[in-house]
Amino acid sequence: MAASSSNDRLDDAYDDAVDDALDDALDDAFDEKFEAMFNSFVKQNEEKMKKKKRAYIEREREKGHLRLWNDYFSDDATYPPHIFRRRFRMTKDLFMRIVTRLADEVPYFQQRRNATGRLGLSPLQKCTAAIRMMAYGTAADAVDEYLRLGATTALLCLEHFTEGIISLFGDEYLRRPTADDLQRLLNIGEQRGFPGMIGSIDCMHWEWKNCPTAWRGQYTRGSGKPTIVLKAVASQDLWICTRFLDLQVH
Template identity: 65%
Template sequence: MASSSQNTLDDAFDEKFDQKFDQAFDRVLENLTIRADQEERKKKRKKRAYIERNREEGNVRLWNDYFSETPTYSDNQFRRRFRMNRPLFTHIVNRLANEVDFFRQKIDGLGRSGLSTLQKCTAAIRLLAYGSAADTVDEYLRLAETTSRSCLENFVEGIIQLFGDEYLRRPTPADLQRLLYIGEIRGFPGMIGSIDCMHWKWKNCPTTWKGQYSRGSSKPTIVLEAVASYDLWIWHAFFGPPGTLNDINVLDRSPVFDDIINGQAPQVTYSVNGREYHLAYYLTDGIYPKWATFIQSIPLPQSPQAVLFAKRQEAVRKDVERAFGVLQARFAIVKNPALFWDKVKVGKIMRACIILHNMIVENERDNMIVVDEQDVYTHYDVSGFQQGEDTGSSDIDLTFSTDTPSRITDMMRMETTIRDGQMHQQLKADLVENIWRRFGHDGDNN
């Protein structure tokens, strides 16, 4: 009896154990199956669909349309769509292909040629010129959205690296002599340009920064301070201050006078109304302080002399406004709200657009015209101008020192000279008399 009862208990235990084991095994198997299905679905979701874009065909079409011996589109159409003449664009493409690895055409693992340098540069310049989304060039140039964005980022870095030192430089002595020559012709001896600020909307500004970059209920913006000359060349560009700052706050942060304060600027000498001055100046609007380096208009002119001065100052000061307008017209990306969230990338785009703008100005300088104060289109002919010739009262000392002042007092003295309000008033009064003496008896001003 005892043996029979023991066998019955053993059989019951084995049966229960088998049931528990089967249940546990089924649960483990089910979990493994579910997990495998989930992993498979994740792989399917992450897998990118390959699109055969026929990039070789896109390169051939681009070449035939714009770069062959008998292109489909004319030079004027090329100029309008690429924002520059064909020789200048070709020069940029060749420099990038030779000196930037990203723009070299490569062979992939299947032996197929990759995207050509022309395709990559054209994609970048189209995004800059039209300010459109990155996938808008896909259908014509056969580039994916991520590739187009990569082309843009590498293009602006290449432009800054290869051309930044030459086309975003401070004026050399020869440049200053030419600017002073033109300034004297226009009635402002000692004037080397006009200065102002513009705001670039930042659509994708990080949320934590919006309070710093937004003024009131307006959208976030980033400020560009620039100095432009008669031919729209931008000599100074300071980009990055938050949009909540006005022109005076930006000026406090700006390096525009660093060379003068550090004793590294060429010595300028000019004469106005029989009085000699040694500090060049910019034309500004009314918000800028009354310093020796700034000349504003007269808000409520009463006398004929003041009226004429205000008219001519406000006309010449528009050089920087025109430069901003041309910059935004050429490169719509700096007119439309910035889509990048990274401020460093936004700054590189602005810097590259200014460099390209100056390259275009230099390339087309022989055909540039400017509007004079009487709304007559006038071309200032400087082709025969050579340094050392008679340029009126303006003169540049080519033996200036480039050594940093050894004493902090020298720097403080220069800063005090720049901010000299008495010199500002004297210079402005002399300019009023100079302009009246030169232009006051014209028929339109009587």
């Protein structure tokens, strides 16, 4: 009887030792696995943070302004007025009038110094970026190499430029024509052999990216993509120009 009791105690001690060893092994395995997963998670987050961090590029914006000035605005500019007219879609006098008004009355186009005393982008650089993007329909970063400004800044230039033009020149150039204006246009049309014509009309198809699915068939032509028609009526000198969208079924 005593021997049997002693054997039971040994079995219990053995079982306890096995259970303790198993628990320790499981704890060690869990800790190891958890630490590996935690380190992997931290590493992934660090990599994402590094990817999101914007790298600063020293574009030397002063050189961009100097080259632009020497090419088009200095007394002995590289390119003559007719090339300026073709590339900027307006005369130099008109462009400078716009730049001067924007620089005087729109804070965004006023050249300032930063905390280190370095001048920011000039009004010429900002306005040229906006004009080039509109004139050529280029991407925002297409003007980076010549004007030395990034895509985000170029888009801001375009946004503030259009808002400034509407604010400063809207009452004069974006108003509805008066009776005298229409009569002048009729006289010009008659002189050019088109009596009774106020302006000429043109149109283009513009892809409707967010066209509702239920409407796609009504606005799809041979290209297979839904489009809307942008129409414009303009005088011979673009003094009067109205635009409207045609949403009729093609």
